[in-house]
Amino acid sequence: MRTVLRADRVFDAERGTMLTGTDVAVESGLITAVGPDLDGGQVVELPGRTLLPGFFDVHVHLTGVWSHADEVREPDGDVLAVRAAVDCARLLEAGFTTVRDCGSMIALSLRDLVAGGTIRGPRIVAAGPVLSQTGGHGDHHHLPLDRARLVRGAAIADGPWACRSAVREAVRAGADFIKICTTGGVSSERDHPKDEHYTPEEIAAIVAEAHRLGRRVAAHAQGRAGVLNAVRAGVDSIEHGYFLDEECVREMAARGTVYVPTFDLRRFFERDDPALPEWRRAKQREARVAMRRSLLLAYEAGVLIAAGSDYYGVPYRAHGDNADEPIEMVRAGLPPVAALRALTLNAARALGMAGVTGSVTEGRQADLVAVEGDPLADVTALRRVAFVMKAGVEETAGRRLGCRPAVSDRGARF
Numbered sequence: 018m019r020t021v022l023r024a025d026r027v028f029d030a031e032r033g034t035m036l037t038g039t040d041v042a043v044e045s046g047l048i049t050a051v052g053p054d055l056d057g058g059q060v061v062e063l064p065g066r067t068l069l070p071g072f073f074d075v076h077v078h079l080t081g082v083w084s085h086a087d088e089v090r091e092p093d094g095d096v097l098a099v100r101a102a103v104d105c106a107r108l109l110e111a112g113f114t115t116v117r118d119c120g121s122m123i124a125l126s127l128r129d130l131v132a133g134g135t136i137r138g139p140r141i142v143a144a145g146p147v148l149s150q151t152g153g154h155g156d157h158h159h160l161p162l163d164r165a166r167l168v169r170g171a172a173i174a175d176g177p178w179a180c181r182s183a184v185r186e187a188v189r190a191g192a193d194f195i196k197i198c199t200t201g202g203v204s205s206e207r208d209h210p211k212d213e214h215y216t217p218e219e220i221a222a223i224v225a226e227a228h229r230l231g232r233r234v235a236a237h238a239q240g241r242a243g244v245l246n247a248v249r250a251g252v253d254s255i256e257h258g259y260f261l262d263e264e265c266v267r268e269m270a271a272r273g274t275v276y277v278p279t280f281d282l283r284r285f286f287e288r289d290d291p292a293l294p295e296w297r298r299a300k301q302r303e304a305r306v307a308m309r310r311s312l313l314l315a316y317e318a319g320v321l322i323a324a325g326s327d328y329y330g331v332p333y334r335a336h337g338d339n340a341d342e343p344i345e346m347v348r349a350g351l352p353p354v355a356a357l358r359a360l361t362l363n364a365a366r367a368l369g370m371a372g373v374t375g376s377v378t379e380g381r382q383a384d385l386v387a388v389e390g391d392p393l394a395d396v397t398a399l400r401r402v403a404f405v406m407k408a409g410v411e412e413t414a415g416r417r418l419g420c421r422p423a424v425s426d427r428g429a430r431f
């Protein structure tokens with residue numbers, strides 16, 4: 018059956034323009050026509066609204082952790098899995114039709130459950146385990162090493178061949194891509210974002226093995242040296258990149274390395290939550306002053322920027338609020354059209370999916386979101402989601418039996 022969507026505006030992510038007087042026809046899960054005065058079976062009127070490609074968040078963690086206390090208390094795995102499934106529904110209702118999970122074993126199962134139609138959620142591209150060196154960002158510094166090695170999803174590997182094995186094990190576990198840490202991080206106690214992790218030889222081994230097995234590599238990389246090591250070794254994306262300089266962005270632009278700035282974390286860092294330990298707050302203060310400059314440097318150098326929030330479920334980083342990422346990019350000075358592209362087409366390109374989804378184009382999957390108002394004039398419109406369609410199926414909040422509106426730290430959503 019053919020459905021025609023009629024909104025006031027349609028965002029053309031390819032050209033970076035807003036179209037008016039343009040209808041979108043959907044049939045058998047695909048966009049079959051984009052143009053004026055389309056007719057057909059069912060017409061869905063979306064007055065006052067803007068139709069956009071389904072949103073992407075290319076850096077999430079579907080963990081089921083909903084509070085900082087959970088991180089210490091470590092609730093039962095079944096509880097975490099159910100909560101993570103609820104987060105999938107929240108993401109979908111917030112307009113996110115595709116997400117990339119950058120580290121969570123639960124996400125591998127959620128991906129298959131969504132694809133099989135058991136639970137509602139966005140299309141999930143999942144890393145599974147996170148590879149890091151001993152004492153790296155993915156290692157649990159507070160545990161004895163033998164216990165840290167047993168933590169689900171923490172792949173601690175040192176040396177090129179052990180790194181290759183870790184890639185193979187991740188692929189064996191079902192990884193769609195490989196996540197590694199080439200610097201320390203903000204939330205890991207005994208390292209620093211400017212520490213270089215993994216030698217160039219180890220990163221090259223990971224990249225070679227991953228690419229040989231048809232997987233992309235995403236590098237958690239915050240300090241300049243670890244970013245350059247990762248980019249020169251051929252990783253496909255830099256996650257975070259808080260401390261970029263001219264040399265970093267020049268290399269990234271030249272090599273086509275994607276930048277996922279996880280920029281909204283700046284707001285989380287600015288909150289300076291006194292409940293967090295001082296070592297972490299000190300690193301947050303250092304990162305937050307550098308983040309805006311890095312974002313704008315990368316944009317001006319022509320680096321492909323994709324929206325990834327690094328949300329994992331705790332307050333102020335709750336799933337369903339992920340449109341905060343492009344909104345904060347605009348507040349920092351990125352042109353709205355660039356933020357909308359980071360949220361849609363550029364994210365699809367970052368995942369190698371631009372031929373499938375990411376734009377309102379004939380032949381693409383019918384992944385479509387309508388928001389109240391015009392997000393080019395007021396980017397906060399991205400939070401006012403009025404209609405969601407994934408692969409031709411309407412997924413708007415509250416429209417389906419059994420789905421309850423999500424609640425976030427903002428109170429009632431939308």
Ligand SMILES: [Zn+2]
Nearest residue numbers: 076078119327
């Ligand atoms: Zn992350």
